[in-house]
Amino acid sequence: MKKQVFIIDDDPISIMILKKNLELVEVAQKITTFSNGKDALNHLKKEYKTEENYTIFLDINMPEMNGWEFLNEIKSFVTPQNTTIYLLTSSINKLDKEKATKFPIINQYLSKPICKEILKNIKEENKL
């Protein structure tokens, strides 16, 4: 089964930090990055296959299409069986955290900066 890792974030530094950390915990898979929800959605619409496995790190605040809008769009065709979504945000706004619980497809709400230990767990969970 092919495994894919997506990072959806408009902040290139944030992407770089996450990539560097994934490198540190020795995630070997190819990492694809998108600078907003729309680009990621378009890609998934074209390429999404139920037999493949997706690990997605999703930011909330992005131009074009934010994290929440992205989640609403993919609900219709993405299943939690092969897709694990980590909401990764610099927000510590409680409302965001509450909102996240309303999306069953979200596996975990993570606050930036991500630490290596959490990434290690994610790696094991998803067998990356």
Place this chain on the structure above:
Amino acid sequence: MIVDEKKYSIIVVEDNLGDFFLLEEYVSEKIKNPSVKHFERFSELNAFKEDVENYDIIFLDLSLPDKSGTELVEEVLKIAKNIPVVVLTGYTDFSFALKAIALGASDYLLKDELNSITLYKSIVYNIERFKNIIKIKESEQLYTDLFQLSPQPIFVIDAETFQILDVNQACEKLYEFKKEELLNNSIKTIFRDEESIFDNHETIITQTHQKKNKEKIITEVKYNKIIHNNKEAIIIVSNDITKSIEHLKEIENQNEKLKDIAWIQSHIVRAPLTNITGLLKIINETNAVTDNELLNYLNQSVLELENSINEIVEKTHKS
């Protein structure tokens, strides 16, 4: 014969000594040791006016050498504010006796019919009755003061025509009209924007009113029906809440701003900060920077900044 042993203090203003002695005689028949003060002229009474209030009653002859008639009655009533004035008259000016009553005298006595019984009755009756009149006057004054000096603007209007019958000082102050400008005008002069004005008795409703300078104010208004000069009237108490509403709006605006600031704190300010902490973590773990002192200071500074921002976010969430 029963003699009243109560202490009576009586003023008699009478220029005819014969009449005075007769009166004093009659008084003494029914009252034990009365204190009688005698004046022959108005000027003497006037000179004594500071002490008049210590007496129970005044008997006044209607024609004195230095003053008589209407003028005399009016002047004496001014001096005797808190005690009854009984006028003494002969048959010839009986009609004037009635006029004296109309002016405010308590009673009249016909000198030709005077005897100890009618005189004694007049003393007791007028003193007692005047006590009640004083009570009513005080109560009237109290209600007038309560109305006039109330800090809340109050209108009294005719229940049928909505004409303004009375307003208090607070009303003049709030609406900037003089009382004369409002009296007999319709209440709609002020309640310009209100269509149905008097549906809602005994409940508080919010209305928009107009001041003399056309400025609009928001008030809470309470209506009550009363009887005013034997006619159905409505009393309207108005409470200006314009400023309170403005303050409320200001606070609401500030709350909105605070929410915006909270959002900026939790999203925009934190975003570069989390990047810095993320980068620092990598640097710490990979030994990318070898000067530990610099690195420690950097770590410390970033931690302080993060704590400060978290504190602000927490505070804005609480409010």
